[in-house]
Amino acid sequence: MVSFDEMHRRSLEDPEGFWAGAAEAVHWHERWDRVLDASDPPYYRWFSGGKLNTCYNALDRHVKAGRGDQTALIYDSPVTDTVRHYSYSQLRDETAKLAGAMAARGVGKGDRVIIYMPMVPEAIMAMLACARLGAIHSVVFGGFAANELATRIDDCAPKLVLSASCGIEAARIVPYKPLLDAAIMMAVHKPERCIVLQRPQERCELMAGRDEDWAEVMATAEPHDCVPVAATDTLYVLYTSGTTGQPKGIVRDTGGHAVALTWSMRHIYDIKPGEVYWAASDIGWVVGHSYIVYAPLMYGATTVVYEGKPVGTPDAGAFWRVIQQHKVATLFTAPTAFRAIRQQDPNGELLRDYDLGDFRALFLAGERCDPDTLEWAQEKLGRPVIDHWWQTETGWSIAANCLGVEALPIKPGSPTRAVPGWDLKVLDTDGREMAPGTIGAICGKLPMPPGTFPTIWGAKERYSKTYLREYPGYYQTGDAGYLDEDGYVFVMARTDDIINVAGHRLSTGAMEEVLASHPDVAECAVIGVADTLKGQLPVGFMVLNKGVERPDAEIVKEVVAMVRDRIGPVAAFKQATVVPRLPKTRSGKILRATMRQIADGESYKTPATIDDPTILDEIDESLQGIGLAQRQA
Numbered sequence: 221m222v223s224f225d226e227m228h229r230r231s232l233e234d235p236e237g238f239w240a241g242a243a244e245a246v247h248w249h250e251r252w253d254r255v256l257d258a259s260d261p262p263y264y265r266w267f268s269g270g271k272l273n274t275c276y277n278a279l280d281r282h283v284k285a286g287r288g289d290q291t292a293l294i295y296d297s298p299v300t301d302t303v304r305h306y307s308y309s310q311l312r313d314e315t316a317k318l319a320g321a322m323a324a325r326g327v328g329k330g331d332r333v334i335i336y337m338p339m340v341p342e343a344i345m346a347m348l349a350c351a352r353l354g355a356i357h358s359v360v361f362g363g364f365a366a367n368e369l370a371t372r373i374d375d376c377a378p379k380l381v382l383s384a385s386c387g388i389e390a391a392r393i394v395p396y397k398p399l400l401d402a403a404i405m406m407a408v409h410k411p412e413r414c415i416v417l418q419r420p421q422e423r424c425e426l427m428a429g430r431d432e433d434w435a436e437v438m439a440t441a442e443p444h445d446c447v448p449v450a451a452t453d454t455l456y457v458l459y460t461s462g463t464t465g466q467p468k469g470i471v472r473d474t475g476g477h478a479v480a481l482t483w484s485m486r487h488i489y490d491i492k493p494g495e496v497y498w499a500a501s502d503i504g505w506v507v508g509h510s511y512i513v514y515a516p517l518m519y520g521a522t523t524v525v526y527e528g529k530p531v532g533t534p535d536a537g538a539f540w541r542v543i544q545q546h547k548v549a550t551l552f553t554a555p556t557a558f559r560a561i562r563q564q565d566p567n568g569e570l571l572r573d574y575d576l577g578d579f580r581a582l583f584l585a586g587e588r589c590d591p592d593t594l595e596w597a598q599e600k601l602g603r604p605v606i607d608h609w610w611q612t613e614t615g616w617s618i619a620a621n622c623l624g625v626e627a628l629p630i631k632p633g634s635p636t637r638a639v640p641g642w643d644l645k646v647l648d649t650d651g652r653e654m655a656p657g658t659i660g661a662i663c664g665k666l667p668m669p670p671g672t673f674p675t676i677w678g679a680k681e682r683y684s685k686t687y688l689r690e691y692p693g694y695y696q697t698g699d700a701g702y703l704d705e706d707g708y709v710f711v712m713a714r715t716d717d718i719i720n721v722a723g724h725r726l727s728t729g730a731m732e733e734v735l736a737s738h739p740d741v742a743e744c745a746v747i748g749v750a751d752t753l754k755g756q757l758p759v760g761f762m763v764l765n766k767g768v769e770r771p772d773a774e775i776v777k778e779v780v781a782m783v784r785d786r787i788g789p790v791a792a793f794k795q796a797t798v799v800p801r802l803p804k805t806r807s808g809k810i811l812r813a814t815m816r817q818i819a820d821g822e823s824y825k826t827p828a829t830i831d832d833p834t835i836l837d838e839i840d841e842s843l844q845g846i847g848l849a850q851r852q853a
């Protein structure tokens with residue numbers, strides 16, 4: 221048995237040998253010419269010359285290997301009171317038919333397809349059908365507003381949109397179709413067609429000439445075979461928040477993704493083919509792409525598609541019910557889900573109603589895991605609770621405790637160590653490596669391992685500027701933190717204006733753009749303040765134009781509605797306050813970090829460059845007005 225240290229060392233000393241070995245677990249239509257193409261640094265490509273098909277790896281190969289009857293997907297939807305099982309054969313057949321229907325409508329290799337769907341099996345078929353054709357999908361999370369969908373439509377110019385009449389949240393039905401119609405109306409690019417899944421909970425109107433009913437389309441569809449694509453071809457584009465309202469289309473290539481994700485199932489999650497693996501996330505996020513859809517299926521495990529919440533569907537025992545009923549071996553979710561469960565069932569009493577005999581480990585990611593939550597989950601579950609760290613950009617773990625290699629001691633607050641393929645350094649502003657225990661910018665030495673993003677869709681310059689330029693030879697993660705003496709990673713904060721709300725990555729810059737567009741707002745700032753359930757919540761500060769005499773509360777109500785309308789309910793923007801001035805440096809930079817420290821009740825030093833220190837008192841007072849500040853200067 222190779223130790224973790226040995227495996228990590230080998231991955232860095234001989235990356236080509238290491239990943240070529242891992243690539244043997246993937247089916248290739250043509251083998252690669254080069255494992256790592258390093259001819260154009262700082263841009264690297266994995267498995268160039270190779271050809272494969274991700275859908276073939278996820279479905280057909282298991283059927284051909286005689287495992288067609290094994291359950292591939294369990295759809296568990298407490299909000300519709302449904303549990304449905306799909307075998308690998310059934311999922312392959314449905315996916316092949318959908319791919320055939322798409323091909324009959326002109327979708328082929330390299331075409332983009334937007335998927336705007338709730339957590340239903342058809343959404344997974346939609347992703348796999350794109351992969352089958354070599355078309356590029358871009359899944360948009362249902363909690364985003366029409367404007368966000370329109371931005372993505374314009375950026376990736378899809379030929380087709382696959383959608384549904386509605387999503388179902390714990391307390392309400394969310395009609396998707398009006399949002400889709402509004403988005404297409406707003407967008408400059410017009411997709412040729414939309415195929416819409418009519419859900420019985422709320423059917424929708426179809427637009428003649430553009431929209432088609434999913435069931436009717438499938439009734440006449442002919443199955444389509446897998447189209448081999450280059451390993452370096454794009455499998456999908458997934459948008460993530462940037463520092464402005466223009467999101468970044470993270471590009472995922474085909475070959476590196478298949479290799480890294482397949483490898484991760486055994487080595488990180490310690491899963492065996494045939495076991496049940498559940499990522500309680502949403503296909504709109506990278507965790508959903510990687511660990512609801514691609515990794516478990518490529519590896520031959522059974523995946524769970526859960527349309528529900530950790531609480532309220534119907535109670536805080538929902539996760540334990542799913543684990544027991546489907547014999548889940550590993551659960552992967554966000555810490556906020558466990559904070560929600562703990563809030564409602566602090567003593568874990570509901571756990572006693574269920575038998576979790578098959579359950580081996582809980583993995584957490586999506587936001588920093590506070591030691592309190594980790595320790596609570598560990599104590600109540602009596603299983604290893606593994607915090608791991610990754611990003612939309614990387615597609616899989618940067619740091620983790622690789623249970624399938626060697627379980628390392630857990631240090632609460634740390635996602636353990638850089639996984640094989642990642643050489644992490646903490647750098648100061650001059651690019652010098654910092655001593656253990658000292659906070660700086662966490663950076664990964666190039667090349668990044670397979671599965672990580674080779675570029676931003678249509679924006680190579682933005683890719684280079686955002687991630688590669690500040691620290692030459694490194695990927696700048698945008699996270700700040702430190703490594704301890706044992707090489708454990710501690711991720712402490714973002715170095716940009718991204719905040720993390722219930723595991724959802726959001727840009728305060730994008731929210732500021734919305735606030736600034738209100739006619740009465742002269743200037744504004746949005747910061748993320750600590751929240752016991754969601755980790756962080758956005759709070760807005762507005763300076764009004766001279767002469768505005770309308771009540772503050774009215775303006776606050778309007779900007780709250782504007783953010784919900786333009787970004788979406790997922791932003792959870794519910795608090796804002798009017799202030800006389802914003803604290804700034806003498807050069808005019810808004811002191812957002814100090815404002816956040818005041819809001820969080822942290823002790824802080826008045827910045828030496830502040831223009832007028834008395835403004836901090838005004839911020840404190842305003843925060844107290846909305847029940848937030850406990851000043852500790």
Ligand SMILES: CCC(=O)SCCNC(=O)CCNC(=O)[C@H](O)C(C)(C)COP(=O)(O)OP(=O)(O)OC[C@H]1O[C@@H](n2cnc3c(N)ncnc32)[C@H](O)[C@@H]1OP(=O)(O)O
Pocket residue numbers: 338361362363364387389394500501502505506507508529530531552553554556557560584585586721722723724753754788789790791792
């Ligand atoms: C595993 C790592 C990751 O994948 S992180 C990304 C995924 N994050 C998670 O899975 C975190 C788990 N968190 C949760 O389950 C919830 O956030 C908990 C903690 C239960 C709170 O629920 P809730 O109060 O509804 O907040 P929320 O953040 O889920 O939603 C905020 C508002 O957005 C809405 N929303 C959410 N998802 C959708 C969707 N798919 N389609 C349409 N709307 C959606 C919610 O209804 C909520 O709206 P409202 O403000 O209550 O009206």
